[in-house]
Amino acid sequence: MLLNARAVALLLAFCIATITTAFLSLMDDVSQLALLVTFILAFASAYLLTYITLEFFIFREINNIYDVLGKLKDREFSVADTDLNRSANPLKRINQEIYSYASDKQREIEELKLLAVFRREFLADVSHELKTPIFAAQGYIYTLLDGAVKDKNVRTKFLKKAAKSLDGLDLLVQDLLTLSQLEIGQIKMRYVYFDLIHTIQDVYDQMEGKAEKKHVELRFGAGVPEQVWVWADKQRIHQVVMNLISNAIKYSKEVNEGEELPEPGWVEVNMKEDKDKVRVFVADNGRGIPEEHLNRIFERFYRVDKSRSKSSGGTGLGLAIVKHILEAHKSKVQVKSTVGKGSTFSFALQKKKEKEEVAGIE
Ligand SMILES: Nc1ncnc2c1ncn2[C@@H]1O[C@H](COP(=O)(O)OP(=O)(O)O)[C@@H](O)[C@H]1O
Ligand SMILES: [Mg+2]
DSSP states (O other): OOSOHHHHHHHHHHHHHHHHHHHHHTSTTOOHHHHHHHHHHHHHHHHHHHHHIIIIIIIHHHHHHHHHHHHHHTTOOOOOGGGGOOOSOHHHHHHHHHHHHHHHHHHHHHHHHHHHHHHHHHHHHHHHHHHHHHHHHHHHHHHHHTTGGGSHHHHHHHHHHHHHHHHHHHHHHHHHHHHHHHHTTOSOOOEEEEEHHHHHHHHHHHHHHHHHHTTEEEEEOTTOOSOOEEEEEHHHHHHHHHHHHHHHHHTSOOOOTTOOOSSOEEEEEEEEEOSSEEEEEEEEOSSOOOGGGTTTTTSTTOOSSHHHHHHTTOOSOHHHHHHHHHHHTTOOOEEEEETTTEEEEEEEEESSOOHHHHHHHO
16 A cells, blocks of 8 residues: 555655754744654654544544454455454454454355245245145146046046045145245144043044054053053144054055065154153154164155055155144154164153143133
8 A cells, every 4th residue: 555554654754854943944033953843752752642532533443344354255254352342443443344244144044045945946846845746636637538438347436536636735735825824833732631641542544444454553651551641732743643544554564466565564652741741752663764764854855755655645744743732832843763774753742731731720
């Protein structure tokens, strides 16, 4: 820089010294030597003062601002906070403000970008999932219209298949609606006191047919009491248990046609109680989930075996709904699984009403 601190200080010091000496020379009886000494003293002190002020309080801070701007441009947010400690120097404070403003904005931008990617992926997934049953139903109906309707056997078969595809579509849309309502918090949990064992037995009764078809036994563990009362949303917990148990049946071990089942399949519910909470375990001896998929199965539309689980009628939203419902109950679903041995899903529920809620009722 042409106008650096030293050059400005020299210029200013020269002006100040010249003006001071000129004024002094207007007086009578001032010797040449005194004028010279005054000039030198005025020059030196003005130079030092100006140089120090400019260099340490202004130029250095401005250079710091440029440094920080350069780092922000390179998206480097590692300037330690201690470097920018709160300071009395206004230029230093501007520097701090620029830095914290820019890093906050950058963080927001990154979050928005991530959300945009997420939205795009979700839209692609939803359209893909909707397309499959619509295409299938469309295919059957057009084949019927093109003449197959005249054959009585084909007619019933195709209409049944079209209806099945549309049922799948209905299921998918219902799950999507539930999920979106849960996400925007529209569904408030309706807490009641109810017997969890009764709810699970209800699900077992409903799933009996499917379990029998897959040769899976539905049972309770040895130590499970006759009743376990919990404070939760009965209907939503029914949905959670339903999803977990239907998965446990659906993903039981596979048997090829004509082959014997290596061991009988089972789904077992166990409970672990303490003073305030009860932990529910839904275990199966099914095919298990490979380790690398374990923390992704709760994502929307995530399936371990894409083609097979789709053909078995799952929407891929079951576990995402389970996760949301349990989060609304301030609980978290956990999973342990070994490939070929089976999986155990578990979650905890409150046994008693929370204090303020009890107070609210009384
Ligand atoms: N008990 C289980 N045993 C093995 N795999 C499971 C089990 N439960 C869930 N999974 C895997 O997690 C995936 C996601 O489950 P879910 O969200 O219920 O979707 P869906 O059942 O509709 O495929 C399933 O596709 C399956 O691969
Ligand atoms: Mg499922």
